[in-house]
Amino acid sequence: MAINRKIYFAGSIRGGREDAEKYHQIINYLRSYGEVLTEHVGDDELLKQEKSLSEKEIHDRDMAWLTDCEYVVAEVTQPSLGVGYELAMALTMKKQVICFFHSGSGKRLSAMIAGQPYYKVKNYNEVSEIESYLREIF
Numbered sequence: 001m002a003i004n005r006k007i008y009f010a011g012s013i014r015g016g017r018e019d020a021e022k023y024h025q026i027i028n029y030l031r032s033y034g035e036v037l038t039e040h041v042g043d044d045e046l047l048k049q050e051k052s053l054s055e056k057e058i059h060d061r062d063m064a065w066l067t068d069c070e071y072v073v074a075e076v077t078q079p080s081l082g083v084g085y086e087l088a089m090a091l092t093m094k095k096q097v098i099c100f101f102h103s104g105s106g107k108r109l110s111a112m113i114a115g116q117p118y119y120k121v122k123n124y125n126e127v128s129e130i131e132s133y134l135r136e137i138f
Contacts, residue, residue: 004034007069012079012080066086070096071097072090072096076110076121
């Protein structure tokens with residue numbers, strides 16, 4: 001059953017929280033297809049919550065989740081070193097990777113993401129489009 005899937009959602013945290021509401025919406029969509037291990041990424045209070053964790057604790061927790069998941073879904077519009085690292089690790093671990101890029105953002109997607117044929121990159125204009133993309137994928 002779909003709920004047995006483990007999904008790792010990646011979105012910018014320290015690189016900028018401008019898209020946190022989008023992350024929250026995407027995470028809500030993903031819950032229909034499995035357990036989202038990183039629901040906290042869509043939480044507006046995330047930076048406050050993580051102050052109690054060391055850098056190593058955050059890294060080790062996230063790497064454990066990444067190791068445990070089947071799918072990595074990333075919103076890649078906001079450039080983020082952490083998301084790039086997670087995507088590279090997901091590639092190394094041979095996880096299924098889906099990236100969403102807001103094509104109307106005025107930003108350009110990194111060639112390191114756009115040019116990697118292993119990643120499924122989907123452009124969108126409205127967050128609601130992501131729901132139908134996820135339905136196709138899952």
